[in-house]
Amino acid sequence: MKDNKNQDQVARALRDKRLRDKDYREKALKMFPWICTRCGREFTGKKVRELTVHHKDLNHENNPPDGSNWELLCIYCHDNEHEDEVEYQDASTPKAKASTTYNPFLDLDKKLKDKSKK
Secondary structure, eight states: OHHHHHHHHHHHHHHHHHHHHHHHHHHHHHHSOSBOTTTOOBOOGGGGGGEEEEETTSOTTOOOTTOTTEEEEEHHHHHHHHHHHHHHHHHHSOOOOOOOOOOTTTTHHHHHHHHHHO
16 A cells, blocks of 8 residues: 555656646746757757756756746757766765776886896
8 A cells, every 4th residue: 555655656746747847848938039058059840849948056946937047958958068067076076096006116126137137
């Protein structure tokens, strides 16, 4: 019984998200010209489906009625925008440096002595 309740909650949440996404996309398409903010490509007809709504603050729950957190990006620029964000986050996260066991100077004395004997 509990599993069904959880599945119902997940299904409801997904449905609500789809409706919310559709709602702000439709609003953004009415508010803004059908031009990608990054590359400047203009979209008409069936190509409008290639325009996506990008949330400037990356918070998909922040959908002000004036559209101040949105910009229209083509699917390519939108992917690029999020790729840049991932790279930025990766760069700002300290990582443990990989250690190596290779030492090019190990036994250097011996190698130099052996070479001088020849």
